[in-house]
Amino acid sequence: MTVYLALTALEGDYAVTRRAPGEGLPDWLAGPGLLSVTQASDEVSILCLADRVPAKEVSARGWQAVQVDTCAPLDQPGVVLAAVEPVTRAGLGIFVTSTHDRDYLLVRAARIAQAEAAWLSAGHRVSAGGVTLRVAGSDDVETLACLHFRVWQETYARIAPPEVRLALNKARRLAYWRERLAQDGTTVIAERAGEAVALAALSPASDLDGFGDAMELGHLYVAAEARGTGLGRRLLTIARAIAGAQDGRGLVLAVVRENTPAVAFYTGQGGQVLAKRRDKGPLWPSDNLILGWEPEDKAKASV
Known part of the structure; x- marks a missing residue:
């Protein structure tokens, strides 16, 4: 079954910060925008708006967050694939994080036009600043x-x-x-x-x-x-x-x-x-x- 998605670019520049597992959560963590914390045995990874991450932190900056507006059950097949496959075929890097209701895509902000072109060509809709393209x-x-x-x-x-x-x-x-x-x-x-x-x-x-x-x-x-x-x-x-x-x-x-x-x-x-x-x-x-x-x-x- 072909899945067509509505995608919305979130405002702001995002960063992914790596911290040692014993450091705990920083006091700059809270704030607006998308926030995701993942704890593993060898690191704690924090995704948030880059403007609140101190320069001393080990971070990868320059990411554009894109929300998949289409709500789907956690186990619904094809949603992530429909979002990721066009971008990877275009030769772009992308990673995904999810909440209970939605998926979020992160692509390099400098390549967002190429990502949007790939999504549009796949039949998806993309929105930013109140304007939707299709x-x-x-x-x-x-x-x-x-x-x-x-x-x-x-x-x-x-x-x-x-x-x-x-x-x-x-x-x-x-x-x-x-x-x-x-x-x-x-x-x-x-x-x-x-x-x-x-x-x-x-x-x-x-x-x-x-x-x-x-x-x-x-x-x-x-x-x-x-x-x-x-x-x-x-x-x-x-x-x-x-x-x-x-x-x-x-x-x-x-x-x-x-x-x-x-x-x-x-x-x-x-x-x-x-x-x-x-x-x-x-x-x-x-x-x-x-x-x-x-x-x-x-x-x-x-x-």
Whole structure:
């Protein structure tokens, strides 16, 4: 039986501290956040927020705690496996601690985007800061079309020709997303309080001549009410991770040259201008910049 989970990242940086078995429990132990104490014959291990662990303690810091929101009986099979397997297949380290009702996952905070990408690709939902991400399905055509239409019209109100804005109406966006979701690719929806506030859509870069070995971020739209929260950066980072999981592929995108806020955002996130192209149309032969990112592992190796 396939198990699909809801996962929520907990706030704060976590540490795992090792103490000798005879030292007892420290006075800094109590406090907010997830807390787990494990006593064995050769050590006492403490998991808690890192900011209350004294520097003198023997600790491994830099862990992100993720709660498995799905409550399950202690002996229910498949829950931990469903959470752990996608992450280990992505080449990431992970460990698990459990309470009576829930399981908690610990991954390196620096690799949380790769972990989230793995969970999303496995069909799980991931939440952080009140925003839930999930992979879109055929039932989401109208949601995607409405969000796409609204944000695109706002973004290009002073850039695109009037006849283009009139032609790209909701009916056209509905037909587009119905076709797109039936093809190869991944579209991530971000929801806040049950309302879609952002989307990121990836597919093989088959339409961009010379970049066929990369994945293309065809769309990244964030509604006005969700901007300035870091959501666009989070979706871009996850998109890079999803691309990297596809045989170590890089990520490319095309952005209209006159869309200066978008160009500034992408270059600020490390995107390099790789080429200049005119869109094939037929509606709008706009002047575009092709920006790209190397796979994360390759980019880290070059630093």
